[in-house]
Amino acid sequence: MSGRILRLVCTAVVAAQAALAPLPAAAAPEPRRPVNELLADLQKLYRKTEQATETYNATEEKLTKQRAEVKRLDGELVRARLALQESRGVAGRLARQQYQSSTDISPYVRLLLARDLQHALDERHVIGQLARERARTVGRLTSNEKRRGTLGRQARKALDAQLTLAQRQKKDRDDVRRRLARVEVMLASLTPTQLTELTRLEQNKTTDAQNKLVTSGALGSERTPSQRGIAAVRYAEDQLGKPYQWGAEGPRSYDCSGLTSQAWDYAGTPIPRTSQEQWAQLPKVPLKDLRPGDLVIYFPEATHVAMYVGNGTVVQAPRPGGRIKLSPIASNPILGAVRPDKRLS
Known part of the structure; x- marks a missing residue:
């Protein structure tokens, strides 16, 4: 018998043996889960979803307040910049006046040489007032610069907090959506009969709990x-x-x-x-x-x-x-x- 014929015979024998071999048993259907287990799982999914929802709500509430705080600080920062600009303008005028009068005789010498001592004393009083006004102007300038710097730091910090909350809000929102998807998948897997049984079982449990409480x-x-x-x-x-x-x-x-x-x-x-x-x-x-x-x-x-x-x-x-x-x-x-x-x- 040639090698080709031998191979054909062997193939035929293997096929015949396979045909006579018993078929594997079909996979047994998954046992139907008790309705009380299904209800417990479904209620757990609902509960986790609502917990995620309340977490989202809390973050949303914080974000709303933080946005208001950022807006408030931005408004104060604008006002502080305007006040600083005004203070710098006044300080500039005083500086120019100081420079222009720097070549004059000192007020003390003018007082000694004055013919009208009372007039000179009155003039000295006015000069003192001007000096005090200059000091107040410099004080306001320093205070406004400090306030602008403080508000600038607070505004940047508040904005960073807002961005962090916005990221957390997105994470919380995605968490709610994932949990809702699990609820939908479970509900879609149930038959109409199972859904009816679930509703009846849930109502019976509520009735029992209500009777006990009353x-x-x-x-x-x-x-x-x-x-x-x-x-x-x-x-x-x-x-x-x-x-x-x-x-x-x-x-x-x-x-x-x-x-x-x-x-x-x-x-x-x-x-x-x-x-x-x-x-x-x-x-x-x-x-x-x-x-x-x-x-x-x-x-x-x-x-x-x-x-x-x-x-x-x-x-x-x-x-x-x-x-x-x-x-x-x-x-x-x-x-x-x-x-x-x-x-x-």
Whole structure:
């Protein structure tokens, strides 16, 4: 048998053996994850996204203040330069006058040779006044030069701080966008049945948490709101149905702290922009003493906030993809509550 025929036979035998070999088993489908695990993951993603949003809001607030400071310093620097220019003009005139009178007889000699001693003394008084004015002019010149230098350094430092905050704002913004993308990827991976089950499970958990809170007596009896509290609640409820938008402060959309800060600003009591600063700076109030208008802060990091409207209910901008709505107060783990207006009782 020739070598060519031998090779053909061997190839045929190998092919026959391959055809008779058992096929590899098909990859088994990934086991379906329990809905409670999916809900926990999704809530964690939402929470991290809102935390990133509040970080962005805090940086934006600092950047706004820093821009105002840069503008203020720039204005003062302009005024200081004008004052310095004016002082230099006056000093120049005095210098010319001093030069022109440098060849005159000294005032002391003129006083000794004067026929009218009183007139000479009056002249000496005028000369003294001029000398004091020259000293004041030199003092103003020195002070204005020093002030311009100080303001120049402060303006450069403030501008550097503004640029640093702008870079941090961009980083915070990109962080929010990355986290939102993860939420969208997870939601896109779920089937309609899973989404329905997730919604049902989340509602059941909220109902259970609300029942426990109410039956524990932690909320206490209803209290009468202040006039500003009424105005804040009215503003917040007027926004019902508008979309959640991270970083937004209205009027078309809001994030959680954008809604509460704008409501209280409308009521005449400006409060911090972020939920974390609202928790840190505003007076704490026990849940049993809640009244409409008070703010309920959620999660250990104080990354979510809603406004209490009474009867165990809050109005809130819930999360990305949601709309401003009324919710049970226990819709998220409660950290505590604060009261924006000063009257605590």
